[in-house]
Amino acid sequence: MQSLTNRSKIVSNKTMTWSERIxxxxxxxxxxxxxxxxxxxxxxxxxxxxxxDHGPYFRGRHVLKRDDQGRENCTACGLCALSCPAEAIxxxxxxxxxxxxxxxxxxxxxxxxxxxxxxCIFCGFCEEACPKDAIYLTEMIPTADYTRKKFVYxxxxxxxxxxxxxxxDISKRRKGIREGAM
Amino acid sequence: xxxxxxxxxxLICIVSSLIMIFHKNTMYSVLFxxxxxxxxxxxxxxxxxxxxxxxxxxxxxxxxxxxxxxxxMFLNMSHIINFQKSKAIKIAATATGLMFLLVIIAALSSxxxxxxxxxxxxxxxxxxxxxxxxxxxxxxxxxxSILFLSAMVGVVIFNKKDLIDE
Amino acid sequence: MELIIFKVGLIVTxxxxxxxxxxxxxxxxxxxxxxxxxxxxxxRAGPMGILxxxxxxxxxxxxxxxxxxxANRYLFILGPAISMxxxxxxxxxxxxxxxxxxxGQTVSLQVADINIGILYVMGVVSLGIYxxxxxGWASNNKxxxxxxxxxSTQMISYELAMGMSIVAVIMTTGSLSIGHMVSSQxxxxxxxxxxxxxxxxxxxxxxxxxxxxxxxxxxxPECETELVGGYHTEYSSMKLGFYLFSEYVNMFISxxxxxxxxxxxxxxxxxxxxxENTGEIMFAIICAVVFLIKILFxxxxxxxxxxxxxxxRFDQLMNLGWKILLxxxxxxxLITGFFILYNx
Numbered sequence: 001m002q003s004l005t006n007r008s009k010i011v012s013n014k015t016m017t018w019s020e021r022i023x024x025x026x027x028x029x030x031x032x033x034x035x036x037x038x039x040x041x042x043x044x045x046x047x048x049x050x051x052x053d054h055g056p057y058f059r060g061r062h063v064l065k066r067d068d069q070g071r072e073n074c075t076a077c078g079l080c081a082l083s084c085p086a087e088a089i090x091x092x093x094x095x096x097x098x099x100x101x102x103x104x105x106x107x108x109x110x111x112x113x114x115x116x117x118x119x120c121i122f123c124g125f126c127e128e129a130c131p132k133d134a135i136y137l138t139e140m141i142p143t144a145d146y147t148r149k150k151f152v153y154x155x156x157x158x159x160x161x162x163x164x165x166x167x168x169d170i171s172k173r174r175k176g177i178r179e180g181a182m
Numbered sequence: 183x184x185x186x187x188x189x190x191x192x193l194i195c196i197v198s199s200l201i202m203i204f205h206k207n208t209m210y211s212v213l214f215x216x217x218x219x220x221x222x223x224x225x226x227x228x229x230x231x232x233x234x235x236x237x238x239x240x241x242x243x244x245x246x247x248x249x250x251x252x253x254x255m256f257l258n259m260s261h262i263i264n265f266q267k268s269k270a271i272k273i274a275a276t277a278t279g280l281m282f283l284l285v286i287i288a289a290l291s292s293x294x295x296x297x298x299x300x301x302x303x304x305x306x307x308x309x310x311x312x313x314x315x316x317x318x319x320x321x322x323x324x325x326x327s328i329l330f331l332s333a334m335v336g337v338v339i340f341n342k343k344d345l346i347d348e
Numbered sequence: 349m350e351l352i353i354f355k356v357g358l359i360v361t362x363x364x365x366x367x368x369x370x371x372x373x374x375x376x377x378x379x380x381x382x383x384x385x386x387x388x389x390x391x392r393a394g395p396m397g398i399l400x401x402x403x404x405x406x407x408x409x410x411x412x413x414x415x416x417x418x419a420n421r422y423l424f425i426l427g428p429a430i431s432m433x434x435x436x437x438x439x440x441x442x443x444x445x446x447x448x449x450x451x452g453q454t455v456s457l458q459v460a461d462i463n464i465g466i467l468y469v470m471g472v473v474s475l476g477i478y479x480x481x482x483x484g485w486a487s488n489n490k491x492x493x494x495x496x497x498x499x500s501t502q503m504i505s506y507e508l509a510m511g512m513s514i515v516a517v518i519m520t521t522g523s524l525s526i527g528h529m530v531s532s533q534x535x536x537x538x539x540x541x542x543x544x545x546x547x548x549x550x551x552x553x554x555x556x557x558x559x560x561x562x563x564x565x566x567x568x569p570e571c572e573t574e575l576v577g578g579y580h581t582e583y584s585s586m587k588l589g590f591y592l593f594s595e596y597v598n599m600f601i602s603x604x605x606x607x608x609x610x611x612x613x614x615x616x617x618x619x620x621x622x623x624e625n626t627g628e629i630m631f632a633i634i635c636a637v638v639f640l641i642k643i644l645f646x647x648x649x650x651x652x653x654x655x656x657x658x659x660x661r662f663d664q665l666m667n668l669g670w671k672i673l674l675x676x677x678x679x680x681x682l683i684t685g686f687f688i689l690y691n692x
Contacts, residue, residue: 209420209423209485213423213482216478232462232463232464233464233467233524236464236467236468236470236471237467239471239474239475240467240470240471240474243471243474243475244470244471244474244475244477244507245474245504245507248474248477248478248481248500248503248504249504251478251481251485251500252481252497252500252501255481255485255493255496255497256497307463308463308464308524
């Protein structure tokens with residue numbers, strides 16, 4: 001019966017010519033291909049020394065941001081924990097005491113803040129929920145470890161430093177979010 | 183030196199062939215037969231018959247024993263050592279063995295002793311052997327090759343028997 | 349006495365050279381594989397990863413040694429030992445250079461110049477099967493058994509074609525000694541290589557050499573897609589190391605045999621001019637280096653083919669060996685015989 005689509009191909013079991021049947025020319029052609037690749041530029045990236053640039057949408061481990069004067073942004077509102085689909089974030093809130101204004105921007109702050117990196121799915125909902133610009137996902141990658149306990153990142157691991165050199169740059173990601181790609 | 187080598191090789195040869203006969207595990211029997219072949223090849227070398235020695239190793243150790251080993255591995259004969267031996271078989275085996283012994287004794291008694299074979303003569307070298315085979319014994323040599331050919335054809339026919347019947 | 353010291357020195361040198369080249373072949377294999385796949389390969393241990401073989405060897409020694417409970421202990425240990433011993437024995441008859449006049453007598457740069465050299469190689473290679481067969485059988489594992497059965501079948505089948513292709517070379521040389529075979533390829537300018545007179549024989553020998561060393565495309569005995577690890581499935585630690593290592597030693601020896609039978613051994617173009625202008629020992633060293641370069645090229649060729657051609661199926665392997673290579677090698681022998689008769 002005639003085909004309706006004209007897409008089917010007729011497979012031919014054609015007999016090979018003598019030069020094809022001794023296979024040696026084909027083998028030589030194969031050897032030539034591998035030899036050409038032998039001298040080609042290598043694509044390997046020497047990972048720990050060289051890294052590949054991530055896109056602006058890359059979602060790695062979190063950072064707790066400080067503002068320009070080095071005060072913590074987080075006010076322990078709990079919206080990040082609430083928005084987290086994997087229930088990875090927990091925190092304990094505390095009240096700012098007089099004399100601690102240089103440490104915390106708001107009157108309430110998180111005295112403890114933990115993210116369980118084994119639960120986290122790096123969806124980025126926490127940074128979307130945050131009203132205070134306090135939590136961001138960075139290009140850093142949570143390192144491998146031997147015990148589960150080590151994967152619960154505490155506040156001192158997540159918080160960026162005060163000194164300019166200890167700050168973690170998230171401008172690229174912030175720009176990516178602003179451009180509405182999320 | 184040469185005598186010591188001869189006695190050592192002969193001792194290895196005899197002991198390993200005895201182990202080959204009496205060992206219950208077929209695998210070990212094959213391996214000790216190999217040792218026997220090597221000691222015989224060593225005896226050939228002491229007689230300056232290097233060609234014979236190496237052909238002995240290639241043909242017997244390298245090809246025939248590998249096929250033996252092959253069959254043993256396929257049948258896993260190390261686990262089936264308790265054959266059912268009836269009395270008739272035992273008697274027949276003893277009788278055959280005795281007859282073979284008789285043949286050997288007859289052959290040895292009629293053989294003449296030509297004195298010591300000295301090392302350094304050239305009977306075992308490839309060129310000498312070639313001259314002898316292709317001049318003096320050409321017809322027996324060629325006939326034996328036809329014998330081998332007929333054996334091969336026979337095996338092929340046995341294998342293809344079912345196909346021929348159809 | 350000096351001769352004995354010289355020969356012992358030669359044996360030790362050859363032994364160490366075989367091991368060194370085999371060790372660095374493992375490194376080269378990984379590098380070549382990587383380069384042909386547009387990668388870089390091992391480069392962490394030392395500069396360019398040059399210490400990788402040491403690290404690999406150390407790892408092999410440190411690994412836990414496991415002998416399966418149902419395995420035959422003695423044969424299980426004997427297997428890799430035979431493999432390694434036979435692999436190292438073959439290098440004895442390879443000539444490394446022309447004869448030298450040392451200590452007032454002619455010395456050949458060859459451990460043993462026996463007059464049946466090439467048969468010795470065939471014999472020792474055929475014994476190499478036992479290492480694989482015994483090891484595979486003693487493991488008491490079906491995969492190992494299948495691997496060793498494949499190995500023995502394959503090696504016996506290809507030994508025939510290999511021997512037949514060598515016969516043609518023996519006919520042109522008129523000698524079984526590898527020393528004579530190499531020196532007869534000198535010609536007037538060092539270019540009378542057998543490969544020009546025996547192209548068909550060379551191709552047959554090359555294919556058989558791949559099969560005899562269990563290299564891809566004939567690595568069915570250790571075919572990992574079908575047989576887990578083939579005959580060395582149950583092996584661990586340095587016993588596994590011995591099996592892997594003996595494969596590389598065999599590759600080195602095969603390369604040396606190919607180079608000396610078909611590519612003129614230590615002969616090189618215009619060697620007569622070089623010989624006139626250099627001292628005797630210097631010339632011998634140059635010859636040995638040329639030979640080594642040829643060997644290294646063929647080791648590279650083994651790897652090159654491995655990373656180019658896929659594995660055969662077992663029936664294809666048998667068909668190639670028995671129905672194509674064996675008749676072709678007999679034909680090659682007949683043609684050679686005809687030419688020899690015609691020229692006389």
